[in-house]
Amino acid sequence: MAEKMPAIMKTKPAYGAELVEVDVPKPGPGEVLIRVLATSICGTDLHIYEWNEWAQSRIKPPQIMGHEVAGEVIEVGPGVEDLQEGDYISAETHIVCGKCYACKHNRYHVCQNTKIFGVDMDGVFATYAIVPAQNAWKNPKDMKPEYASLQEPLGNAVDTVLAGPIAGRSTLITGAGPLGLLGITVAKASGAYPVIVSEPSDFRRKLAKKVGADYVINPFEEDPVEVVMSITDGAGVEVFLEFSGAPKALEQGLKATTPGGRVSLLGLFPRDVTLDFNNLIIFKALEVHGITGRHLWETWYTVSSLIQSGKLNLDPIITHKYKGFDKFEEAFELMRAGKTGKVVFFPKE
Ligand SMILES: NC(=O)C1=CN([C@@H]2O[C@H](COP(=O)(O)OP(=O)(O)OC[C@H]3O[C@@H](n4cnc5c(N)ncnc54)[C@H](O)[C@@H]3O)[C@@H](O)[C@H]2O)C=CC1
Ligand SMILES: CC(=O)[C@H](N)C(=O)O
Ligand SMILES: [Zn+2]
Numbered sequence: 001m002a003e004k005m006p007a008i009m010k011t012k013p014a015y016g017a018e019l020v021e022v023d024v025p026k027p028g029p030g031e032v033l034i035r036v037l038a039t040s041i042c043g044t045d046l047h048i049y050e051w052n053e054w055a056q057s058r059i060k061p062p063q064i065m066g067h068e069v070a071g072e073v074i075e076v077g078p079g080v081e082d083l084q085e086g087d088y089i090s091a092e093t094h095i096v097c098g099k100c101y102a103c104k105h106n107r108y109h110v111c112q113n114t115k116i117f118g119v120d121m122d123g124v125f126a127t128y129a130i131v132p133a134q135n136a137w138k139n140p141k142d143m144k145p146e147y148a149s150l151q152e153p154l155g156n157a158v159d160t161v162l163a164g165p166i167a168g169r170s171t172l173i174t175g176a177g178p179l180g181l182l183g184i185t186v187a188k189a190s191g192a193y194p195v196i197v198s199e200p201s202d203f204r205r206k207l208a209k210k211v212g213a214d215y216v217i218n219p220f221e222e223d224p225v226e227v228v229m230s231i232t233d234g235a236g237v238e239v240f241l242e243f244s245g246a247p248k249a250l251e252q253g254l255k256a257t258t259p260g261g262r263v264s265l266l267g268l269f270p271r272d273v274t275l276d277f278n279n280l281i282i283f284k285a286l287e288v289h290g291i292t293g294r295h296l297w298e299t300w301y302t303v304s305s306l307i308q309s310g311k312l313n314l315d316p317i318i319t320h321k322y323k324g325f326d327k328f329e330e331a332f333e334l335m336r337a338g339k340t341g342k343v344v345f346f347p348k349e
């Protein structure tokens, strides 16, 4: 095995990243070394690439980027018992403590001491990567690596869509970025109808239709609330799934939700949001869920079963595949321009 490997690294506290040659890491106690088979870009990676305020407050360069992955275990560190060379795994990105109040209440997805690889330590945009054994998820041998790599963001989408009943429910999704697109296919596979999607990007509205949306709305040209009311005979939707992080979308979605309906909020807002809580939430008795991470580990079981059921329409969502990392800047710039769904790298041997 090579001593050195290419890696996409945040080398400096500034815009961009670099493709550099680094030493292949050695697994320490409780860790495994994987050969990366597929790794995909998350919106968070884009924040790190762009070096926005959040990234400046959290990321300590130099650091290998990336946290969505599928790989083969090639070396097992001391003390690891339930993994062996040859295991085909993906990884939960949240490294949780198991000791805090949240963990002791089985709320691992909101562990107060969460560390995230690719965010708080070296990640997986490389030929080989270190994964904590406690975070490894064993994949069925026949699962495509690009699907296996998407399980982590699919987990966010599953927790958003399935935070309450969805079968047969009218559903509004705001934001058809990579996560919103995953939300559409999970909602359709789970029996939601109609699935109405509000998304200003023409490229992404077309993608939303391909993935299975029943209706798409351009919120910059039509009032999504009016369109939803006309589709639902004035009732509003039973379920509102917020995947955009746009304050306007939040307000429109709440207005379009039927009294007593359910709201799941995944999108992260760029700033504090001012909202008419009395009339948009309280007097409508809405059930509102904040969504973060994935429930450990039931969400991973749900995601894997949905993929294996063949009911998820993932291929149209994976819009860009790259062999190796040479064109990573093109990939990030296309993603920044909103001209992609999910982008997947397949490291060269
Ligand atoms: N809570 C959590 O655990 C996580 C939250 N996120 C957040 O989820 C959100 C979605 O992630 P990505 O799909 O990667 O983000 P993205 O930024 O690629 O997609 C957001 C989409 O919303 C659309 N949009 C903008 N304004 C809109 C409006 N007024 N109405 C409808 N759509 C509008 C954009 O055109 C874009 O297509 C982001 O805010 C991201 O930060 C991502 C990962 C984990
Ligand atoms: C930080 C991330 O982007 C990650 N996908 C998560 O679920 O927390
Ligand atoms: Zn992510």
Ligand SMILES: [Zn+2]
Pocket: 096, 097, 098, 099, 100, 101, 102, 103, 111, 112, 113, 114
């Ligand atoms: Zn904890």
